Amino acid sequence: MSPRASSTLRPFLLGALALSAAACGGEEETPEPIVRSVRYVVVERDDGASQRTFSGAVRAGSSSRLSFRVPGRVREVSVAVGDRVEPGDPIARLDPTDFQIQLQEARASAAQARAQARQAEAAYRRVRALYENQNASRSDLDDARAARDSAQSALAALGSTVRRLQNQLEYATLTAPAAGTISRVEVEANENVAAGQVVAELQVGEQLEVTLDVPESRVNDIARGDAASVRIDALQGLEVEGTVYEVGVPREGAAVFPVTVRLAEGEERIRAGMAAEVTFRFEALPDAPRHHLPPAAVGEDRDGRFVYVVERTEGERGVVHRRAVEVGEIGEAGLAIEAGVEDGELVVTAGVSRIHDGLEVRVPPREGDEGGEGGEERDEASADSDESSADEAPE
Structure with missing residues (x-):
């Protein structure tokens, strides 16, 4: 065979050898699909009660607005806010x-x-x-x-x-009528005041109260005698018990109602003027929803609102199923679910928009759970990892 013919057949021989080698090697194996983890909660029935916290301020049980009985020019103001005074102590003096x-x-x-x-x-x-x-x-x-x-x-x-x-x-000398604490000073030296004009406010008595404003949507849930929890941040988050003493009427043009909560006696560190956080617990109505889920667990499309419920298969595997739900209002416990879920079911709480009905997922056990069930949330690291996994899940 001539050298020219040999060079012409060489590519064909190489191709034949490659096909032969492929045939001898067999078929390639298909990689196993990746099963992603999901973040989930176990549906649990609750009592339907809720809590609301409102901001207020501590004051004495009674107060006196002190004023001069005669007009004149203020020569001296003897007190400042927070000062403790005894009966007869000078508050301010006019030029005599x-x-x-x-x-x-x-x-x-x-x-x-x-x-x-x-x-x-x-x-x-x-x-x-x-x-x-x-x-x-x-x-x-x-x-x-x-x-x-x-x-x-x-x-x-x-x-x-x-x-x-x-x-x-x-x-011309204004004195304290009783023992108490100065909560407000309204005038300064060299200022002209009229008779009856408020000069200072004196908080009198050992019984302390917290005054706060409650919106009209919640005022009907509060009544005289109801219990409340009061937190004082200025005292390292001190918490004391309180009782609703009065539910007032709104000021003209206001949509909030003044509420007074009396504090339990025995805590001497609390002073009038301190900021307070008052928490009320509202009992649920008989027909109130008994299940709540994180709002992120509920998806919505043209067919309505839905959740993905995980059905366990074997081990840590499971399959998600889409299920329609009826929802209520969002509260501190989460989004109220009026129908569509049952106690003990596992509901996906992250990446809802990235998964689909029938998708196989991994359902890892949560710390402290037996068999991967029970509890409300996993530890933070596991939750963050699962949320990332759910967002990457195929559609």
């Missing part, structure tokens, strides 16, 4: 100069009137003596008596003026 001047003028006028009253009394006695000796007429006696009575009346009026001005001078 004007009151002192008026009192001095009234005292001078009273002294003059006192002298005139003595003079009129002496004149009356002389005229009466002359009248008894028939040396003065009846008219002279009546005139002397009238002058004496007039002078005495003027003296009495000026005496009342002096006492009133003395009281006003005393009113």
Whole structure:
């Protein structure tokens, strides 16, 4: 055979050898499909009760708004918010100069009137003596008596003026009417105030209360005497028991109702003015849903809302089945499921949009479970891993 013919047949010989080798090697094995893990919860019946927490502030059981009884310019404010005061302790003082001047003028006028009253009394006695000796007429006696009575009346009026001005001078100093804690100060030095204008607020009494606002959608669930749990973050999350003391009426234009919760006695560290978190437990209605699921567990398409329920097959394997559900409102316990699931079923909670009916999945046991059932959630690392796996699952 010529060299040229040999080069022409060489590619064909190589191809034949390759086909022969493939035939001798047999067929390639098909790889086993990857079965992904899913994150799930076990459906459990609950009592349907819920909890709501509202923010409020601690105050004393009773309070007094302190004000001056006279107008004037504030000379000094003696207290600050949080100060503890005893009966008679000064709260604030007005400039007493004007009151002192008026009192001095009234005292001078009273002294003059006192002298005139003595003079009129002496004149009356002389005229009466002359009248008894028939040396003065009846008219002279009546005139002397009238002058004496007039002078005495003027003296009495000026005496009342002096006492009133003395009281006003005393009113220029505002004092605490009872022991308590200053919760608010409304004025500053050199500020002009009117009579009756609030200067400070005094929290009185050892009984502490928490005031809070409750929306109209929940106020009918709260009644006088209901129990509540109160948390004080300023005291490292201290929790104390409380009782609803009053459910008020809303202020004009407001959609919230003021509620007062009285704290149990015995905790001396709680002070008026501290922020508080009040938690109420609301019992479920007789027809309330008894199952709740995480909202992420419920999918929705044109056919309605649904969940994927895992049916165990063998070992840690299972098959997911789509099931229609009826849902209610979302609360603290999750999304209420009114129909479609039963106690003990396993419901997929992550990657719902990436799985389909009939998909085979791995159902790993959760820490602390026997046989992979029971409990509410797996540990965080396992949950994150499973969520990632579910998102990567084939459609």
